[in-house]
Every structure is written in structure tokens, then in C-alpha cells.
Amino acid sequence: MKNRLYNKFRSLIYSLIYDKKKENNRFLSLPDYFIDRWEKAQLMGFGEGTSVYDSCLVLGDVYIGKNTWIGPYTILDGSGGGLTIGNDCDICAGVQIYTHCTVNRIIKGLEMEKAPVTIGSNVYIGPNVVISMGCHIGDRVIIGANSFVNKDIPSNTKVFGTPIKIIETIE
Numbered sequence: 001m002k003n004r005l006y007n008k009f010r011s012l013i014y015s016l017i018y019d020k021k022k023e024n025n026r027f028l029s030l031p032d033y034f035i036d037r038w039e040k041a042q043l044m045g046f047g048e049g050t051s052v053y054d055s056c057l058v059l060g061d062v063y064i065g066k067n068t069w070i071g072p073y074t075i076l077d078g079s080g081g082g083l084t085i086g087n088d089c090d091i092c093a094g095v096q097i098y099t100h101c102t103v104n105r106i107i108k109g110l111e112m113e114k115a116p117v118t119i120g121s122n123v124y125i126g127p128n129v130v131i132s133m134g135c136h137i138g139d140r141v142i143i144g145a146n147s148f149v150n151k152d153i154p155s156n157t158k159v160f161g162t163p164i165k166i167i168e169t170i171e
Contacts, residue, residue: 135151142157
């Protein structure tokens, strides 16, 4: 009986995944088949047209504007003073944004450092970027994959590297 029930459940899950794969030509993590990305964003109070994958970890005070895409396996940590992301942004897979730092707490026994992060509108953040606390990113910015953002980025710029360097100005 137990084995039969397990097989029926497994068959149901596989058919759901297979149907979605045929429809979208992709495989997702299992929860993303049951939780709609746009509904999740709406439930979290994010802007209209914004989508957040189920695998995204959202902590603390996070505000996201309209038509922003938050990719899978991202960390949006607003627990250290808030995280604000503007409209029409793409935050790719694996991006980590932090508003606090515990290094000095561990090394020196000091209080945990906290500072808000703000990201403007029309910003593209490539895969696996890490943004540290206190950074302010302007509008119309492109941040290349695998970059480490540890300082402010002015509007209309393209940056990449670890740590980031301004590569060009966007006209």
C-alpha cells in the first residue's frame, strides 16, 4: 500500500514536471512548479509585474519596484537596514545582496555592522554577483558576472571585476 501510494505521487510529480518542461522547455526546482513567481512577489508586497523564484531567500526589509525579475538561488538580505531595488531590473541567478557584516563581531567582538543597500532602476546584475552592505547603485547600470561590489556605482555605467572597476559609460 505504502509503495503504491509513493509510486502514484511520484508519477503525478513527474507528469507535472514533464508537462511544464514541454510547455517552457526547461526544468525547475520542485517548489517552483507549485508556487507562482508573480504571486510570491505580490504576496511579499513587491511591485506589479515583478517575479521572484521560490528558491530566493528574502530576509528583513526588502522593497522591489515594478517589472523586476529575481532569479533562482538569490539572497536578498535587508536585515541590516533595508534593501531597495528599483523598477525594470534583472537580478540573475546566484546573486547575493547583504546589508550587514559580522566580520568585526567575530574578529574584534564589536557590534554587527549594518548599512542599507539601494539599487536604482534599469539595472542588470549578472550571475553570482555579491553586493556588500552600504552600496548604492545608480540607474542604468550593468554589473558583470562574478563581480564583487564593495563601493557605490554611479548611474549609466558598466562595471565588472573583483572588486569592481568601471569599464565604460553607457550613453
